[in-house]
Amino acid sequence: MLVFDGVEELDAVGPWEVLSHWTQQYPEDGWNAFCLSADGAPVVGAKSLVLGAHHSIDDAPPLDVLIHPGGPGTRPMLHDPDHLDWVRTTRKSVPLMASVCTGSLVYAAAGLLTGRRATTHWASLNLLSEIDPTIITDVAARFVDDGDLITSAGVSAGIDMALHLIARFAGVERAREVRRYIQYDPMPPI
Numbered sequence: 006m007l008v009f010d011g012v013e014e015l016d017a018v019g020p021w022e023v024l025s026h027w028t029q030q031y032p033e034d035g036w037n038a039f040c041l042s043a044d045g046a047p048v049v050g051a052k053s054l055v056l057g058a059h060h061s062i063d064d065a066p067p068l069d070v071l072i073h074p075g076g077p078g079t080r081p082m083l084h085d086p087d088h089l090d091w092v093r094t095t096r097k098s099v100p101l102m103a104s105v106c107t108g109s110l111v112y113a114a115a116g117l118l119t120g121r122r123a124t125t126h127w128a129s130l131n132l133l134s135e136i137d138p139t140i141i142t143d144v145a146a147r148f149v150d151d152g153d154l155i156t157s158a159g160v161s162a163g164i165d166m167a168l169h170l171i172a173r174f175a176g177v178e179r180a181r182e183v184r185r186y187i188q189y190d191p192m193p194p195i
Contacts, residue, residue, distance in 0.1 A: 006040045007071065008058055011078020014050040015160045016105040020072055023167035027175070027183050034175045041065045043088075051076045062091060068099045070170065074163065075106030075126065083114045083136070092117065102154050103170065105163035109156040113137045122151045126159030164189060 006024075008017055017040070024038040042048050045061030060066070073092070082088045092115040096102055104112055109125040112118050113136040122141045125133045130142055143149050148157035148166040150173075157166035168189070172180035184190075 006038065007062075007073050008040050008042050008048045008050075008056045009078045009082075010048045010050075011076050011080075012048060012050050012056065012074050013076030013106055013160060014052055014054045014056070016074030016076055016108065016163050017050070017056060018054075019161060019164040020074075020105060020167035022187055023164055023171070023183060023189075026186060027171050027179070030183075030186070031175070031179065034179065036069075036174065039065070051078065062095075068095070070101045070103060071095055071099050072163075072167075073102070073104045073108035073111055075104070075108040075110070075129075075159075079107045079111050082111045089115045100153060103166060104156045105166065106157065106159045109133060110136060112154070112156070113140060117154060118156070121154055122149045123154070123156040124149045124158050125156060128159070161191075 006017055006021055028036045028038045039059040041060045041062055042058035043062055045058050047055050047057045049055055096117055106126045107129050109123050110133060113133055118140045119137055120139045122143055124143045124146045130144055133140055134142055147162045148155060148169060155166060157163050168180045168184055171183055
């Protein structure tokens with residue numbers, strides 16, 4: 006999980022709760038979850054929550070999945086050649102790239118979503134199409150699994166995507182066990 010200044014906290018912390026519970030409670034599944042930041046230092050989220058990183062992007066162990074969250078911190082990344090180059094380079098060695106919310110905008114700016122199905126936060130769907138008009142946007146999906154690229158809609162949809170990742174890698178029953186443990190049964194009161 007990449008963290009950065011301006012990350013939308015729930016974009017990172019929601020999937021983190023799901024994936025870290027899975028990897029800690031079911032080590033026999035063979036997965037490990039960790040956070041990385043550009044330099045390995047803590048970052049300040051969009052609403053001032055300080056988030057730590059286990060590794061820098063340069064000293065991280067090999068990745069099987071990279072999750073790029075969204076938030077206001079993604080906007081400068083859309084025009085940051087170093088970050089976009091890192092995303093492209095990482096894509097070459099990481100079998101599965103995932104994003105939460107406006108993290109998909111970064112993937113689009115890096116050229117990863119060209120001609121692919123994708124989604125993002127509802128308020129950024131037009132921007133996703135502006136960045137790359139070839140993207141087939143799914144405006145209704147909580148997440149879109151397009152094989153080696155998974156994008157999720159805004160904020161809380163990252164939890165759904167993380168549960169989907171568990172189902173994909175360890176089976177539906179394991180994902181249900183994790184969902185039960187975190188008591189995620191979305192039925193909004195409003």
